[in-house]
Amino acid sequence: MHNLFTQIGSMIGALSLRQVVDIxxxxxxxxxxxRLMRGTRAAQMVGGLVAFGLVYQxxxxxxxxxxxxxxxxxxxxxxxxxxxxxxxxxxxxxxxIGNNLLLRKQRNQNPFxxxxxxxxxxxATTLSSEKTGALMVFERDVGLKTYIESGIRLxxxxxxxxLVTIFNTYTPLHDGALIIxxxxxAAACCFLPLTQNPRISRELGTRHRAAIGLTExxxxxxxxxxxxxxxxxxxxxxxxxxxxxxxxxxxxxxxAMEPWRTEVESLELEREERLRELELEKLTINxxxxxxxxxxxxxxxxxxxxx
Numbered sequence: 379m380h381n382l383f384t385q386i387g388s389m390i391g392a393l394s395l396r397q398v399v400d401i402x403x404x405x406x407x408x409x410x411x412x413r414l415m416r417g418t419r420a421a422q423m424v425g426g427l428v429a430f431g432l433v434y435q436x437x438x439x440x441x442x443x444x445x446x447x448x449x450x451x452x453x454x455x456x457x458x459x460x461x462x463x464x465x466x467x468x469x470x471x472x473x474x475i476g477n478n479l480l481l482r483k484q485r486n487q488n489p490f491x492x493x494x495x496x497x498x499x500x501x502a503t504t505l506s507s508e509k510t511g512a513l514m515v516f517e518r519d520v521g522l523k524t525y526i527e528s529g530i531r532l533x534x535x536x537x538x539x540x541l542v543t544i545f546n547t548y549t550p551l552h553d554g555a556l557i558i559x560x561x562x563x564a565a566a567c568c569f570l571p572l573t574q575n576p577r578i579s580r581e582l583g584t585r586h587r588a589a590i591g592l593t594e595x596x597x598x599x600x601x602x603x604x605x606x607x608x609x610x611x612x613x614x615x616x617x618x619x620x621x622x623x624x625x626x627x628x629x630x631x632x633x634a635m636e637p638w639r640t641e642v643e644s645l646e647l648e649r650e651e652r653l654r655e656l657e658l659e660k661l662t663i664n665x666x667x668x669x670x671x672x673x674x675x676x677x678x679x680x681x682x683x684x685x
Contacts, residue, residue: 427456494536494561495635499628501541502601502610511552511605512545513585515570517559518634520596526557529568536563545603555588555600571595575616582618589613599634601627625651 393401430449437445498514505512515522530551534540536558544566545552554567572584573591582590589600594616602611610622612630619630629648633639 427460430456494558495628495631497536497538497541498558498601498631499624500538502603502627503624504538504542505545505603506608506610509605509608510545510547510603511585512541512601512603513555513570513589514541514601515555515557515568515589515592516599516601516631516634517557517564518597518599520598522557522559522564522592522596522598525555525568525570525592526559526565529554529557529565531565532563534563536561555592573616586611586613586618590616590618593617599631601631625655 430453434446434449434453436442437449502512502514515525540563541556543549544556544563551566555570556566557564557568570588571591572587573594575590575594578587578590583604583606585602585604589602589611590613592598593600593613597615599612599614602613603609604611609620610627611618611620612622612627613619614630614634622630625648628651629644632647633644
């Protein structure tokens with residue numbers, strides 16, 4: 379044992395600075411590849427490739443000429459097969475690298491303002507109370523032009539009334555995703571890729587899988603309202619947060635759009651939002667019965683005036 383440690387120590391001492399850097403870079407690349415494959419179907423495919431290599435070595439050791447010939451000829455096309463089998467993981471890795479090194483904008487303010495946050499949160503909570511399904515996607519640094527072109531172009535200001543109307547089950551645009559780009563509604567009824575992650579719960583429907591699939595391929599985030607339960611969910615980086623209320627949803631949107639804010643600042647903003655909601659609830663309870671202040675009451679007044 380002492381000799382083993384002595385040999386290891388001498389080997390480490392013989393390494394030059396260039397060799398150490400080389401080893402660290404290779405270690406980092408292997409770690410990133412394994413991290414990207416964790417929890418995806420790529421892990422099972424890598425196991426199949428390892429088994430393929432073991433069969434080849436087995437055929438050489440035991441002189442299985444036919445098996446060796448077959449496996450060797452198949453291996454010629456293995457490079458192309460890797461790109462086909464791992465296209466999703468390769469695309470996600472390249473997008474992440476490009477986003478981190480080239481596309482990440484160093485911003486210290488939100489150029490689009492915060493007014494539309496409240497419009498989105500109000501629409502999501504309204505749809506949740508009515509158990510109306512919705513999928514809203516928000517573009518950040520990575521463009522979503524391909525998905526925008528798959529839907530119906532709108533180019534409209536983010537507005538509560540428009541959001542609720544689009545996802546109304548009696549309108550033709552309710553089926554599909556709505557994409558918000560540059561604080562404007564770019565398109566509705568868009569088609570998104572579904573996630574291939576085998577660890578996703580079977581309880582999640584197409585909307586949630588589409589949201590996770592898109593956020594795996596880009597830095598976009600999505601807000602989902604379940605049609606069955608009315609639960610509000612938030613998806614970013616391929617992860618899903620469920621059972622959100624208005625203030626927590628607003629905090630997550632603000633964190634995604636304003637990453638320079640600290641967690642403490644975001645929590646403080648959420649606390650202020652909750653206090654504001656409580657004050658509005660008190661005003662609503664204490665107001666006279668004939669006072670109409672909410673959007674719903676205003677709509678009722680308009681409907682009644684037309685009769």
